[in-house]
Amino acid sequence: MNNIRSTLATVWRIASPFFKSEDKWAGRVLLGAVVAIELSSVLMDVLINQWRNRFYTALQNKDWDTFKREMLVFCAIAAVSVALGVYQLYLNQWLQIRWRKWMTSKYLRDWVHDANHYRMQLANDAADNPDQRITDDVKLFVAQTLALGLGLLNAVVSLASFVIILWGLSELLPLTLFGIDLSIPGYLVWAALVYAIFGTMLTQWIGSPLVGLDFNQQRLEADFRFNLVRVRENSEQIALLKGEGAERGRLLDRFGRVVANWYGIMSRTKRITAFTQSYAQASVVFPFALAGPAYFVSKTVQLGSLIQIAEAFGKVQDSLSFFVSAYRTLAEWRATVARLDGFENAIAAAEKLADDPAAIHEKPAAGGEIALPQLLVKLPNGTPLVAAEHFSFRPGERTLVTGPSGAGKSTLFRAVAGIWPFGSGAVEIPANASLMMLPQRPYLPIGSLHDAVVYPGEATQFEAGRVRDVLTAVGLPQLAARLEEEAHWNRMLSLGEQQRLGIARALLHAPQFLFLDEATASLDEPSEAALYRLITEKLPDTTVVSIGHRSTLGAFHERNVTLVRDGDRFSLRDTVKVAAS
């Protein structure tokens, strides 16, 4: 029971924001319309049920006039039912897409926002495969919540309507067995109730493992897909290393897990289908078995009443067995709800991590420098990594950061960029300062070369002529003519060319602080020297901080800082001061 209550609370938490959002009126009106249509369709069922009594009685009595009239009545009810059915589906689909659109943009906002996606990965990847959650799960959640909600509404209202009908019909057909009057008031209703409770309990018992199995299936499928994408993304490396055999093995292993779980689903589904099908078949004859003896004994009861009883019994039992027939959808729905809940919790945890006052946080600096008054950068597991005390990157100064591999240079940059929360202390940055981090392998979005170079700026922010000049300046004149070409640039260009593009990006954006994390390491020394000279010439006021292992880099930096071992961590130390080039 607690389980159901907590699932419903979670559903409410996930579903309700849409109906309070800026799109709330469209959502509420559409929801109101589909609810109204659902209620009207129950009314149509009741009208058809009453019609059946009149129609079959007319057939039994060979009453031609009533037969003709009832044929017309049926046409009218059927026409209204068809119209309701069409609009029920149409408005439902309309509501689904609006709801999904709102949820998708909300999740995109929360996930791809302020490095949250990155922090979520750092926090042990608590919500695996966010792509699956934002695509399949949102779609399923919206569709299934509506289907189940409306199904439940239909079941409750049908139940109330047909219980009244069945109760009345119970009196019409007194239950007698071996000449003894066994009629309990509304006995047909009680019989339907017992029958449905029996069905629900057995279904729950047989089908409960399906919830976990469905949850796993979605996760394993997404894992398999993710691994396929990784092969595609890293196809060059795999081909060079001749890693196809290993990859195939890994992929088949992942797919093997999909198949193994699927066998579990198949065997459970077989059992539950055997039961639900038998249950459905038994439901056809059960009301006749109950009411039949009384019908044959009675002189007054008409065939129409028996048919109406059978249908009303079916409706009551259908409504009561809502959970039996919707079991599979309910199981999938609970798995979907659990995944979206996990995703929302992971988003919230990552946001909390960023706002945690005990973690590394940003503060506005008093002067124009980036100051690290007392910073301790740690690993996610709490192990200290790098410490900085009363350290600053002074405006306009060019600093080279060196140190052993794995000492924490890149992680220090991440902390300065505000995306690494693990540790303590503040990073003081001048208000509204522009920072740019260039990694060893710059990210180039798929699209036109113009878009890739100006990223993360808008295409319109820089004129084509300007972009062309910068590309020529960084040594890529052959690309200057291909600005409009669309491609997967990370795959197409050599790492050295990609690094030149990174520098071009920095020249265009001209940030106040430029951090280069081995951003020219794939270039030959003369090319690297030429790019550094270009940076000095074009960005004379920019504070440049480079990480690099080459000694030749020292010539382009005024200050040299090294990470030196200091007990259980590394510390930043000024070491050599060389003249600027």
Ligand SMILES: Nc1ncnc2c1ncn2[C@@H]1O[C@H](COP(=O)(O)OP(=O)(O)OP(=O)(O)O)[C@@H](O)[C@H]1O
């Ligand atoms: N997300 C992470 N989770 C756990 N440990 C991490 C994570 N990112 C980095 N580390 C660890 O932090 C340490 C420092 O890594 P970092 O990349 O900052 O080193 P670096 O000094 O830049 O090394 P290199 O010179 O080889 O690039 C490494 O031991 C690395 O394994």
